Amino acid sequence: MKVTEAASPFLPLCQRLFPTKLAGLSVALLKATALELAILAGHLLLYPSGITQERRTGHPLPPSDVAAPLPTEAKPPVVLLHGFIDNRSVFVLLRRNLAQHGRQHVESLNYSPLTCDIRTAAELLGRHIEEICERTGHDRVDIVGHSLGGLIARYYVQCLGGDSHVRTLVTLGTPHSGTRVAPLMNAHPIVRQMRPGSPVIEELTGPAPGCRTQFVSFWSDLDHLMDPLETACVEHPDLLAQNVRVSGVGHLALPVHPAVATGIRQALDLEVSGPTAVTRRGGLTVA
Secondary structure (H helix, E strand, O other): OOOOOOOOOOHHHHHHHOOHHHHHHHHHHHHHHHHHHHHHHHHHHHHHHHOOOOOOOOOOOOOOOOOOOOOOOOOOOEEEEOOOOOOHHHHHHHHHHHHHOOOOOEEEEOOOOOOOOHHHHHHHHHHHHHHHHHHHOOOOEEEEEEOHHHHHHHHHHHHOOHHHOEEEEEEEOOOOOOOOOOHHHHHOHHHHHOOOOOHHHHHHOOOOOOOOOEEEEEEEOOOOOOOOHHHHOOOOOOOEEEEEEEEOOOOOOOOOOHHHHHHHHHHHOOOOOOOOOOEEEEEEEOO
């Protein structure tokens, strides 16, 4: 899974000014930072549109400016779960991409920015998924969770029996083992729950025999909110997991970048059988 873009026009200059390895890192970091700032600006404009919960319909249609997808075999609904202090507006581009490629039922769940407990948010997610299954007639759904959203979804799957309703869980920049970034934010209870060694993180390291959900975790080598970077990988002996390294984008770009969206679609189309837990690794380059 590898996607490359045209090289930056500043690359020759950087290679003259810096050693080769440093120049490559500097260019990648510069591009990723510029992209993060652009995405942040765009997201701030879209944020008000995602404050309220979206309207629920039995058979949502793609946007009017998107060509109707070709008829395909019915696929599970996709639930999108945003990160900390965010809302469903972060998934505007991703849900359009999914609709263009045959995912006819995509829904987002807003949890309150005042949420202070991952366990409570996971229970809310469970009720939401049960309602979707009842409304659509599907037994299981797929979930794409960004950052904290992925951790909430994993807790639901692994600790609340959600594996009976979740076929595939895709996480984007999720601190599966806890992150040490921004220590000054420890005053917030949910931030403390995302720290290494917290009771929630310890629960997720416990046994999970027979878990039926397949996990695909996208982690970035330029994710400034993951400390250490590898905390965004799923490492558990009982879970069927694939960790995909993304090179060239930061934390905010993971749910937005078209190359990552392609990787997400491929992950959702994976069909894995067998009871044995396997951890696989792949790579996605956006350079």
